[in-house]
Amino acid sequence: MTDTETLTADIETKGVSKESNGGETTNYKRKAFFSNVLKYAKSIFFACVGLFLCGGLWEWLSSYTEGDLPTPAATFTVFFEMLSDPFYDYGPNDKGIGLQLGSSIGRVLLGFSIGSVIAIPIGILMGASNIGKQIFYPIVQLLKPVSPLAWFPIGLVVFKDSDMATIFIIFITSLWSTLINTAFGVGSIPQDHKNVAKAFGFSKMRYLRKILIPYALPHIITGLRLSIGVAWLVIVAGEMLSGGAGIGFFVWDSWNALSLERVISAILIIGIVGLLFDKLFTLIENKVSYKA
Amino acid sequence: MSYLEIKNLEISFPTPKGKYIAVRDINLSIEKGEIISIIGHSGCGKSTIMNAIAGMNTPTGGSVELMGKTIKGPGPDRGIVFQNYSLLPWMSVYQNIYQAVDAVMDCSKKEKQEIVLQNLEMVNLMQHKDKLPGQLSGGMKQRVAIARAFAINPGVLLLDEPFGALDALTKGTMQLELLKLWNLSGRDKTIIMITHDIEEAIFLSDRIVVMNDGPAATIKEIEHVHLARPRNKIEIVKTPEYIELRDRLLHLLTDKFSIEDMGMVYKK
Numbered sequence: 410m411t412d413t414e415t416l417t418a419d420i421e422t423k424g425v426s427k428e429s430n431g432g433e434t435t436n437y438k439r440k441a442f443f444s445n446v447l448k449y450a451k452s453i454f455f456a457c458v459g460l461f462l463c464g465g466l467w468e469w470l471s472s473y474t475e476g477d478l479p480t481p482a483a484t485f486t487v488f489f490e491m492l493s494d495p496f497y498d499y500g501p502n503d504k505g506i507g508l509q510l511g512s513s514i515g516r517v518l519l520g521f522s523i524g525s526v527i528a529i530p531i532g533i534l535m536g537a538s539n540i541g542k543q544i545f546y547p548i549v550q551l552l553k554p555v556s557p558l559a560w561f562p563i564g565l566v567v568f569k570d571s572d573m574a575t576i577f578i579i580f581i582t583s584l585w586s587t588l589i590n591t592a593f594g595v596g597s598i599p600q601d602h603k604n605v606a607k608a609f610g611f612s613k614m615r616y617l618r619k620i621l622i623p624y625a626l627p628h629i630i631t632g633l634r635l636s637i638g639v640a641w642l643v644i645v646a647g648e649m650l651s652g653g654a655g656i657g658f659f660v661w662d663s664w665n666a667l668s669l670e671r672v673i674s675a676i677l678i679i680g681i682v683g684l685l686f687d688k689l690f691t692l693i694e695n696k697v698s699y700k701a
Numbered sequence: 702m703s704y705l706e707i708k709n710l711e712i713s714f715p716t717p718k719g720k721y722i723a724v725r726d727i728n729l730s731i732e733k734g735e736i737i738s739i740i741g742h743s744g745c746g747k748s749t750i751m752n753a754i755a756g757m758n759t760p761t762g763g764s765v766e767l768m769g770k771t772i773k774g775p776g777p778d779r780g781i782v783f784q785n786y787s788l789l790p791w792m793s794v795y796q797n798i799y800q801a802v803d804a805v806m807d808c809s810k811k812e813k814q815e816i817v818l819q820n821l822e823m824v825n826l827m828q829h830k831d832k833l834p835g836q837l838s839g840g841m842k843q844r845v846a847i848a849r850a851f852a853i854n855p856g857v858l859l860l861d862e863p864f865g866a867l868d869a870l871t872k873g874t875m876q877l878e879l880l881k882l883w884n885l886s887g888r889d890k891t892i893i894m895i896t897h898d899i900e901e902a903i904f905l906s907d908r909i910v911v912m913n914d915g916p917a918a919t920i921k922e923i924e925h926v927h928l929a930r931p932r933n934k935i936e937i938v939k940t941p942e943y944i945e946l947r948d949r950l951l952h953l954l955t956d957k958f959s960i961e962d963m964g965m966v967y968k969k
């Protein structure tokens with residue numbers, strides 16, 4: 410990591426300093442560009458190798474089960490069919506994949522947002538004060554290992570509504586990683602930074618805004634990234650329980666209709682959305698992290 | 702009663718092996734407007750004493766009094782340059798200074814911005830004001846820390862090896878800037894600095910405090926510098942007072958090592 414960083418930094422400075430004698434600069438830049446292209450080409454190539462192996466295994470499994478497991482070709486036909494008309498709506502039990510996906514994402518975002526809004530301040534409290542830690546940490550330790558699905562009945566009792574109960578389990582799911590990472594980030598603020606606040610008499614507010622939050626932010630975003638990842642895992646199972654609409658319900662419904670092509674297509678779509686969530690938060694993570 | 706009074710100061714730290722006494726029996730009276738250097742071997746407790754004056758740590762014995770009042774914590778009357786600069790890595794050079802000024806000073810936003818720019822000018826970092834600390838060299842970081850301490854215009858400046866990471870040329874300039882600032886204040890600011898550089902100590906100070914080695918380090922000797930101000934760096938080195946003082950300081954700091962070195966030679 411550090412090696413490549415110094416390398417690129419080196420390239421940049423050399424590029425700048427040699428701006429005057431133009432020929433060499435372009436040469437240098439071209440070399441850097443080509444080495445980058447080569448790097449990407451290589452990683453794409455290896456990713457293709459992996460996918461190819463997976464496809465081969467799938468093909469073999471399909472012939473081994475004598476067609477009970479649909480072939481990749483048959484699956485992709487259905488997959489593209491599903492994508493060609495994602496937003497059709499023929500009543501409550503027959504909706505396009507886009508609508509199903511939309512309602513799942515909506516639930517996840519709602520539960521996740523409420524969870525985060527509660528988890529971040531409590532995490533800050535846990536990280537910043539010993540008493541806060543002593544109050545909340547045992548609760549977190551006790552409840553974190555519980556499968557969020559176990560909360561579903563409680564959600565049903567409290568909200569008397571299966572949709573709300575699903576959002577409730579997403580809310581619970583979204584708490585733990587955010588809590589723990591926020592608390593860790595805030596708890597690990599170096600003494601040096603605290604000394605600055607102390608020496609220059611920073612108010613509580615200034616300390617929070619200018620030291621605590623900027624320092625802890627990368628950790629908080631990591632927590633959010635992990636949280637939304639688990640939330641996306643849980644929503645599928647949650648919607649299988651709750652029924653109605655959503656990608657989880659879609660999987661269950663397709664299984665009941667014995668359309669494994671649709672199940673596998675849904676798995677791919679779930680994977681892609683999860684990957685996109687992860688990438689989005691990784692992007693934010695990189696944005697807010699600083700070089701010490 | 703002096704301006705700054707250190708009385709029987711003892712500072713110990715709790716460690717797994719029990720109490721570690723870093724410094725003890727420190728007695729030092731400092732007048733307003735004095736420049737004091739503290740010199741001593743690494744780890745003897747210089748920063749520890751400095752932090753006690755800054756109010757960053759609490760004495761386990763004795764006291765530090767500023768204008769008759771016991772120091773209980775940090776305050777805007779003392780500006781500190783930490784040994785490790787302590788800049789906030791997510792803020793620009795400008796913001797690092799501005800946040801300190803904004804927290805301490807009681808004036809309009811425009812005046813605060815003016816103060817920051819003036820101090821950036823002083824340490825010659827104007828072109829670098831929008832960089833992050835991670836993009837600066839060690840010496841540049843040190844200058845930011847110096848500008849930040851100066852910007853809040855404190856009565857007492859506490860400088861922990863402020864010029865340690867600077868090259869000889871920049872160091873010379875910064876020393877002159879420090880003296881300029883001191884003169885501008887009507888020689889009213891009290892400056893306490895830690896240094897490892899004997900020549901720097903003589904050039905700048907009224908008195909030089911030489912420390913014993915730790916643990917439980919004490920003051921070994923306090924040397925007065927009688928050279929008249931303004932001092933010319935090139936001229937003073939030729940004076941007999943300078944040469945005598947430098948030899949004495951060298952002796953105080955190195956006698957232990959030279960004896961050991963001789964021992965090594967004889968054993969061969």
Ligand SMILES: Nc1ncnc2c1ncn2[C@@H]1O[C@H](COP(=O)(O)OP(=O)(O)OP(=O)(O)O)[C@@H](O)[C@H]1O
Nearest residue numbers: 714721723742743744745746747748749750784915
């Ligand atoms: N927080 C602490 N906990 C335990 N021991 C400490 C602590 N701070 C300092 N010490 C010890 O006190 C002694 C003096 O440390 P100090 O930092 O004051 O040295 P120094 O004279 O400034 O050295 P240097 O010239 O290397 O900066 C050292 O032995 C150090 O290990």
Ligand SMILES: [Mg+2]
Nearest residue numbers: 747748784861
């Ligand atoms: Mg020190």
